Amino acid sequence: MDKVLARDSGSAAARSRPRAAVVSIVAGAAAVAATIAVATSASAGTTLGASAAEQGRYFGTAVAAFKLSDSTYVGILNREFNMVTPENEMKWDATEPSQNQFNYTSADRIVAHAQANGMRVRGHALAWYAQQPGWAQNLSGTALRNAMVNHITQVATHYKGKIYAWDVVNEAYADSGGGRRDSNLQRTGNDWIEVAFRTARAADPGAKLCYNDYNTDNWTWAKTQGVYNMVKDFKARGVPIDCVGFQSHFNSGSPYPSNYRTTLQNFADLGVDVQITELDIEGSGSAQATTYGNVVKDCLAVARCNGITVWGIRDSDSWRASGTPLLFDGNGNKKAAYTSVLNALNAGGTTPPTSTPPTTTPPTSTPPTTTPPTSEPPSTPPPAGACTATLTTNQWQGGFVTTVRVTAGGSPLNGWSVSVTLPAGSSVTNAWSAQASGSSGAVTFRNVDYNRQVGAGGSTEFGFQGTGTAPAGTASCTAG
Ligand code: G2I
Numbered sequence: 001m002d003k004v005l006a007r008d009s010g011s012a013a014a015r016s017r018p019r020a021a022v023v024s025i026v027a028g029a030a031a032v033a034a035t036i037a038v039a040t041s042a043s044a045g046t047t048l049g050a051s052a053a054e055q056g057r058y059f060g061t062a063v064a065a066f067k068l069s070d071s072t073y074v075g076i077l078n079r080e081f082n083m084v085t086p087e088n089e090m091k092w093d094a095t096e097p098s099q100n101q102f103n104y105t106s107a108d109r110i111v112a113h114a115q116a117n118g119m120r121v122r123g124h125a126l127a128w129y130a131q132q133p134g135w136a137q138n139l140s141g142t143a144l145r146n147a148m149v150n151h152i153t154q155v156a157t158h159y160k161g162k163i164y165a166w167d168v169v170n171e172a173y174a175d176s177g178g179g180r181r182d183s184n185l186q187r188t189g190n191d192w193i194e195v196a197f198r199t200a201r202a203a204d205p206g207a208k209l210c211y212n213d214y215n216t217d218n219w220t221w222a223k224t225q226g227v228y229n230m231v232k233d234f235k236a237r238g239v240p241i242d243c244v245g246f247q248s249h250f251n252s253g254s255p256y257p258s259n260y261r262t263t264l265q266n267f268a269d270l271g272v273d274v275q276i277t278e279l280d281i282e283g284s285g286s287a288q289a290t291t292y293g294n295v296v297k298d299c300l301a302v303a304r305c306n307g308i309t310v311w312g313i314r315d316s317d318s319w320r321a322s323g324t325p326l327l328f329d330g331n332g333n334k335k336a337a338y339t340s341v342l343n344a345l346n347a348g349g350t351t352p353p354t355s356t357p358p359t360t361t362p363p364t365s366t367p368p369t370t371t372p373p374t375s376e377p378p379s380t381p382p383p384a385g386a387c388t389a390t391l392t393t394n395q396w397q398g399g400f401v402t403t404v405r406v407t408a409g410g411s412p413l414n415g416w417s418v419s420v421t422l423p424a425g426s427s428v429t430n431a432w433s434a435q436a437s438g439s440s441g442a443v444t445f446r447n448v449d450y451n452r453q454v455g456a457g458g459s460t461e462f463g464f465q466g467t468g469t470a471p472a473g474t475a476s477c478t479a480g
Contacts, residue, residue, distance in 0.1 A: 044346040048327075048338075049082035049119075051345035055300055056353035058164075058307030059345070060122065062087040062278065065106035067317070068113055072332045076313050078117050083164065085122040085277070085309055086110045091131040095155050099135050099147065102154055111162055122277065122309060123163040125170035125212060126152045127196045129183030137184065145188040149199050156203035161400065161465075165208035165275065165306075167245055168200045169193050173213055173230075178222035193230070194239040201240040205403060206465050212245030212277055218257035219266065231270050245277035248295065249311070251323060256281065256291045261298040268304035278311040281337070282323030289340035292327070296344035303354040386411050387454075389418045389477040393470040400470035404434075404445070406477055407459040413479050414453055417446045418462075420475045426468030434462035 045051030052059035060083025067073045077084075088094055089107040096102050114121050127148055139147055156166065172193055174181045185192050193211070200209050211231065216224045227244070234241045244267050250256045257263070264274045276299055281291050299305035312318045316330040327338040386409040393402045406416055420443055422428070427440040434445040443464075451460040 045342070048080045048342060048345065051342055052307060053082065055345060055348045057299065057305070057345075058083040058120065060084055060119075060307060060309035061313050062309065062311045063110050063113075063313075064317070065089050065109045068109060073313055073317070076328060076332055081119060083120050083122060083307060083309060084110060084114045085124045087124075087312070088131070090123055090155070091125060092128065092136060092151060093131045093133045096136075096151055097133050099133075100150065100154075102158070104158055107159075111159065115162070120164040121159075121162060122275075123156075123159060123166040123207070124277075125167040126155060126200060127168060127185060127192070128170040129181060129185055130171070132184075140184055141188060144184055145192065145195070148185065148188075148192070148196065152196055152199040153203050156200050156207070159207075160204040161206055163204060163207040165210050165243055165245075165273075166200055166204070167212035167277070168209045168241075169196050170212045171214065172211070173216075173223050173226050175215060176222060178226035178229075180226075194234065194237075197234070197240050205461075206463055208242040208273060209240055210243040210245045210273075210275065210277075211241060212247065214247040214249055214278070215254055216244075217246055217248055217250075217254075217260050217263055219259040219263040224263060228267060228270070231267065231272060235271050241272060243273035243275055243306070245275050247278035247311075248276050249278060249280055249320070249325075250291065251282035251320070251325070256294065260295070261301055264298060264302045264305055268302050273304045273306050274302060275306050276308040279308055280311045280318060280320060280323075280325035282320060282325045284324055285336060288325075289336040292337040293340040293344040296341050297347075300344070300348060301351050303351045306353065386479040387413055387416050387477040389475040391420070391471065391473050391475055393473075400466055400468075402466070402470050403461055403463040404475065405459050405461050406447075406451075406454065408454040408456055408479075410456055411479075412454065412456045412458075415447055415480050416452075416454065416477060417444050418475050418477050419444045420471040422466065422471050423469045426466055426470070428464050428466045430465050434464070436464060 045054050048059040059081055061077065061081045063077065063084045064087045086107050089110055095104060095107060111121055113119075136144065136147055152168070156163075172181055172183075172186070173179070180186050180190070197209050200207070211227065213223070213227055215221065216227050218224060231241060231244060233239075246264070248256075267274050276295065279295060281288055281295070283291070296308065299308055310326060312326050314328040314330050314332055315321055315324040315326050318324075318326050327335055327341060329335055388407050388409070390405050390407070391402050392405070393400055402420075404418055404420075406413075406418060418434070422440055422443060428436055428443055429439070434451075435448060437444045437446070445462060445464065447460075447462075451462070454460050
């Protein structure tokens with residue numbers, strides 16, 4: 001039997017693809033689609049998505065909604081990829097063309113296509129100096145700051161529970177010098193980026209929140225260092241950031257650097273996931289193929305590299321079409337670069353992924369520093385059962401996000417665990433602010449370091465995401 005991946009990345013895809021390995025069952029009145037992996041012969045993957053899933057990663061592409069009626073395009077998309085990024089449809093000018101009037105038609109189409117085909121979605125992008133609607137370009141100061149917060153809240157809420165990771169802020173650093181890029185958003189105050197992240201976390205606590213940029217691939221570049229220092233500062237101060245996106249648009253002017261893996265690893269060592277978000281490599285033939293293979297190997301070598309997204313399917317779909325930077329030619333044929341990527345994925349054998357869900361920081365508290373590592377547990381542990389857990393669920397066809405509030409009784413908690421029972425056919429694909437044991441049936445979630453202690457009568461939250469039907473509204477909580 002093929003590996004059934006219970007890891008964060010690629011698990012949904014592993015269950016839904018390759019087609020031969022999957023049976024889809026539509027169950028129950030809620031018409032919730034549950035997917036079950038069944039026995040199949042063991043073999044290396046034959047598609048990008050399946051092979052990436054074997055390594056616990058995803059393989060994605062940018063998608064344009066208007067191309068979803070192109071059968072060649074959709075054929076490749078559905079066969080090869082298990083993550084999609086709307087290329088333009090979730091940008092500010094697309095989703096809020098007039099202030100406070102939202103239009104999700106094109107973006108919803110992509111999300112629906114992804115969900116119907118077992119793919120996940122990277123949201124791109126909530127706050128960016130470019131592709132702003134005209135009305136936003138004309139705002140400044142508090143009016144622009146408020147408009148940004150409203151935009152993030154509305155869009156992230158609309159897609160709550162449907163987004164694997166959001167590019168919360170895109171391209172906020174200057175091309176040289178290591179400082180911030182000047183923009184109308186930057187001129188609202190240097191804290192605009194962290195405000196964007198806190199706003200996104202409040203709206204969709206289940207999505208990983210990423211900072212995304214280009215020319216941050218070479219470790220020695222000032223821009224890379226600037227972004228690195230921002231992420232380090234955010235982690236130190238509890239600003240909710242989960243991941244960094246490396247666009248990785250490579251060409252002769254901005255080549256693949258030999259220290260790329262070092263860059264990915266150094267960012268990961270800050271305690272964030274890393275994702276290659278917009279990969280394209282100009283060129284052709286074996287040179288292009290070799291570079292593509294190297295990028296894949298670098299991601300596989302870094303445990304917190306969750307996956308790779310290429311910025312389009314065929315060369316003709318690319319924003320740099322004349323540079324033929326993608327994996328399929330204009331006719332949809334696989335290029336040498338495709339084979340190189342597939343081989344590198346199938347060779348695998350490097351660093352297993354680390355499951356790294358959003359590390360939800362309660363909005364009003366700054367956790368670890370307030371908990372001295374040497375603090376003694378209470379000499380008399382609180383009695384078992386001295387806590388309660390309540391579930392809040394957002395269910396959609398085929399999946400759910402559940403948020404769990406753990407509330408201490410009359411005694412403080414020094415450690416807690418919550419058990420839930422999932423309906424048959426459902427499984428947990430990731431969890432945040434808690435460590436999950438098991439992924440189906442009875443699943444137990446244990447506190448992580450920062451939320452181990454809960455004061456008498458106080459509470460803390462964690463969450464998990466899954467496929468199938470969410471557990472019903474009760475769970476048992478155990479102290480200790
Ligand atoms: O520029 C490459 C990428 C760099 N990182 C951020 C990405 O969001 C960006 O993607 C590109 C899209 O591939 C292009 O398709 O972003 C461009 C600017 O938003 C996109 O181009 C725009 C054109 O500039 C517009 O004139 C056009 O209306 O595409 C729009 C929709 O086709």
